[in-house]
Amino acid sequence: MSSCSGNCGSCSSKGSCSEEKEPILKSVKKAVLVLSGKGGVGKSTVAASLAVTLAKQGKKVGLLDVDFHGPSQPTLFNVSHLRMSGTADNKMVPLEVAGIKLVSIGLLLDNSDGAVIWRGPVKMGVIKQLLEEVEWGELDYLVLDFPPGTGDESLSACQLIDCPKCAVIVTTPQEVALADCRKCLDFCNQVEVPVAGIVENMSGFVCPDCGHRHELFSSGGGARLAAAAGVQLLAQLPLEPVFLQQCDAGNLVDGLADSRIISSEMERVASAVL
Numbered sequence: 001m002s003s004c005s006g007n008c009g010s011c012s013s014k015g016s017c018s019e020e021k022e023p024i025l026k027s028v029k030k031a032v033l034v035l036s037g038k039g040g041v042g043k044s045t046v047a048a049s050l051a052v053t054l055a056k057q058g059k060k061v062g063l064l065d066v067d068f069h070g071p072s073q074p075t076l077f078n079v080s081h082l083r084m085s086g087t088a089d090n091k092m093v094p095l096e097v098a099g100i101k102l103v104s105i106g107l108l109l110d111n112s113d114g115a116v117i118w119r120g121p122v123k124m125g126v127i128k129q130l131l132e133e134v135e136w137g138e139l140d141y142l143v144l145d146f147p148p149g150t151g152d153e154s155l156s157a158c159q160l161i162d163c164p165k166c167a168v169i170v171t172t173p174q175e176v177a178l179a180d181c182r183k184c185l186d187f188c189n190q191v192e193v194p195v196a197g198i199v200e201n202m203s204g205f206v207c208p209d210c211g212h213r214h215e216l217f218s219s220g221g222g223a224r225l226a227a228a229a230g231v232q233l234l235a236q237l238p239l240e241p242v243f244l245q246q247c248d249a250g251n252l253v254d255g256l257a258d259s260r261i262i263s264s265e266m267e268r269v270a271s272a273v274l
């Protein structure tokens with residue numbers, strides 16, 4: 001049985017194999033995989049905020065929403081009503097939003113409220129198309145927003161992405177989220193993707209009335225997880241209801257600019273993936 005992974009970029013036979021293919025992502029300098037073990041911890045919000053932060057720094061950025069069952073990126077950028085176009089040679093053209101090239105399954109399906117019911121091999125085929133058949137152009141960073149967990153999408157993308165890559169792992173501070181993120185760290189280890197660090201989201205809430213800080217989801221979890229894994233705790237993002245409202249309204253870009261703490265913490269994340 002062939003042991004070919006299909007990823008010529010990282011293959012030990014590179015340069016001497018007759019089957020060697022052109023790299024899929026030859027015009028991308030680095031892929032940043034935003035992962036989390038648990039759902040709802042803010043992975044899409046962090047992926048979008050990272051892409052916006054890098055673009056503001058003058059980097060060429062693509063954002064690929066690989067969350068087929070719940071694509072959130074079109075909502076965060078208020079483009080759910082738009083659809084991606086195609087070129088004469090059947091390439092897909094990303095939407096340009098906030099200086100980012102955005103691609104999401106939500107920008108391709110006829111009915112954005114319809115359920116996507118695909119088995120693993122279909123998902124792998126679609127991910128391959130989204131990497132290979134999109135006009136990404138030259139990119140400094142391709143940020144990828146994954147569904148929670150370590151399922152088909154994350155594995156397929158890790159196998160297919162043939163440019164340098166790193167992972168940012170998003171958690172909330174409480175034990176149930178940390179337990180799932182430990183699996184995510186193990187996944188990165190197994191698929192040999194270096195972990196740039198951990199982002200602890202929903203890390204405390206400062207009451208706008210009394211100014212008191214409440215640890216709604218416990219505290220210190222991200223730091224413990226990072227220390228145990230020997231990786232950096234890159235950022236602690238507070239739970240900010242105004243930011244949530246802005247994201248819900250499709251205005252993540254202004255929400256990020258308005259929140260001094262979240263934007264400065266995201267700059268730390270951006271420097272860690274450079």
Ligand SMILES: Nc1ncnc2c1ncn2[C@@H]1O[C@H](COP(=O)(O)OP(=O)(O)OP(=O)(O)O)[C@@H](O)[C@H]1O
Pocket residue numbers: 036038039040041042043044045046067070072146147148201202237238239240241243244245247248
């Ligand atoms: N720091 C924050 N402050 C306030 N609201 C936040 C923060 N981070 C995320 N949210 C909100 O929490 C909700 C879940 O966030 P998000 O969709 O990014 O999570 P996710 O981990 O990507 O979810 P899923 O598992 O469904 O993919 C959203 O309504 C988002 O606006």
